[in-house]
Amino acid sequence: MNTSSQLCKLINVDLGERSYDIHIGRGLLQEAGKLISNLAPKARCVVVSDENVLKAHGETLGESLTQAGIEFSTLAVPAGEKSKSMEMLNSVVEGLLDAKMERGDLVIAFGGGVVGDLAGFAAAVTRRGMDFIQIPTSLLAQVDSSVGGKTGINSPHGKNLIGAFHQPLMVIADTDVLKTLSDREFKAGYAEIAKYGLINRPDFFDWLEKNRDGIFSNGAALIEAVATSCQCKADVVKEDEKENGIRALLNLGHTFGHALEGATQYDSARLVHGEGVAIGMVLAHQFSNRMNLCDMDTVNRVEAHLKACGLPTHPNEIPGQLPPAEKLLDFIAQDKKVSRGKLNFILTKGLGQSYIANDVPSSEVLSFLKETLET
Ligand SMILES: NC(=O)c1ccc[n+]([C@@H]2O[C@H](COP(=O)([O-])OP(=O)(O)OC[C@H]3O[C@@H](n4cnc5c(N)ncnc54)[C@H](O)[C@@H]3O)[C@@H](O)[C@H]2O)c1
Ligand SMILES: [Zn+2]
Structure with a gap:
């Protein structure tokens, strides 16, 4: 590909007629117009984004679209999880209709996971399904949420309960845009990268340990880390697009993590998703050790x-008071299918040897949580 980026990776998500490419590299935002006009030459576009992303990178994307002769307009939503709501969905869908978007035109989801999930779902339901493109701008969105086609919003009943599987036509991940992401959000996104190593790629986890500095300084290693993560996710999604089986492995660390997010009322000042996942992955390894599945050296290595x-x-690193273990178990049970006191969990038999366990006794989880909260 003829781009100004020094290094550009291309990953294909192989889903038959719904297959698409993920472009990963530096400076790709400047190339977005060209990439889009090659894919959909006559399409008009609506860019859905949030205020932070537009402020930092809106102009670059706009120039690139204009240079490629693409007609576009922009819809901005407030930054943050609250935008994944029915009200905001309505406002985006009406915005798309106001812009006279037709089937064959394109929605561009330009932002973090919130914008990707919301704009992707708006595309899925407008005119019974419009094409859309993901331009993820947070690390979490580049390595996780922009790939795989899960779109949706939250309900007062819980997170992501209203949604659709709707695959994008293309994903463009420019690692340069991550330079304006806060340190905290960058680290949180990194937890999902480490997750892929811990699921089934111990070689990748080794590599991450050795390349931490390059990744955190936005060096070439970051592009490699994003590309490997996207490949890992693409491999799982290819096997199990609608999560009837192995796609559940992507939830490693998420059962404990979601319980902690619920227990902190999704207050991002206390805990953001990736931080919950980091704690959750350590807990999943510790719990696996308690069940005599995983050795302590592995647990210590992951934690370190x-x-x-x-x-x-x-x-105990989460600021403020946490509810007691019983309450955390309630959050877990709400999230998971429970039958006769047994829970579904992603456990591990060692580094990169995760598996789906359907028969975890809730009494064991409760004792483990009690011990953890006491230490
Ligand atoms: N669809 C999926 O498969 C999937 C997977 C994982 C997570 N998710 C969803 O993703 C969401 C979390 O995504 P997130 O962590 O990206 O949150 P987010 O979209 O809220 O972004 C985090 C913050 O970073 C800002 N931001 C994003 N890119 C920036 C940039 N380049 N420069 C400066 N600021 C920038 C945003 O404005 C926001 O304030 C959750 O709603 C979660 O449910 C979906
Ligand atoms: Zn996650």
Whole structure:
């Protein structure tokens, strides 16, 4: 590909007629117009984004679209999880209709996971399904949420309960845009990168341990880390697009993590998703050790790496009071299918040897949580 980026990676998500490419590299935002006009030469576009992303990178994207002769307009939503709401969905859908978008035109989701999930879902339901493109701008969105086609919003009943599987036509991940992301959000996104190593790629986890500095300084290693993460996700999604089986492995660390997010009322001042996942992954390894599945050296190694990356690894690092273990277990049980006191969990038999366990006794989880909260 003829781009100004020094290094550009291309990953294909192989889903038959819904297959698409993920472009990863530096300076790709400047190339977005060209990439889009090659894919959909006559399409008009609506860019859906949030205020922070537009302020930092809106002009670059706008210039690139204009240079490629693409007609576009912009819809801005407030930054933050609250925008994944029915009200905001309505406002985006009406905005798309106001812009006289037709089937064959394109929605561009330009932002973090919030914008990607919201704009992707708006595309899925407007005119019974419009094409859309993901231009993820947070690390979490580049390595996780922009790939795989899960779109949706939150309900008062819980997170992501209203949504659709709707695959994008293309993903453009420019690692340069991550330079304006806060340190905290960058680290949180990194937790999802480490997750892929811990699921089934111990070689990748080794590599991450050795390349931490290059990744955190936005060097070439970051592009490699994003590309490998996208490949890992693409491999899982290809096997199990609608999460009937192995896609659940992507939830490693998320059962404990979601419980902690629920327990802190999704207050991002206390805990952001990736931080919950980091703590959750350590807890999943510790719990696996308690169940005699995973050795203590592995547990210590995982914890040491996440700590070295500046991520929290224990619930007591979350500011403010946490509810008791019983309440955390309630959050877990709400999230998971429970039958006769057994829970579904992603556990591990060692580094990069995760598996889906359907028969975890809730009494064991409760004792483990009690011990954890006491230490
Ligand atoms: N669809 C999926 O498969 C999937 C997977 C994982 C997470 N998610 C969803 O993703 C969401 C979390 O995504 P997130 O962590 O990206 O949150 P986010 O979209 O709220 O972005 C985090 C913050 O960073 C800002 N930001 C984003 N890019 C920036 C940039 N380049 N420069 C400066 N600021 C920037 C945003 O404005 C926001 O304030 C959650 O709603 C979660 O449910 C979805
Ligand atoms: Zn996650």
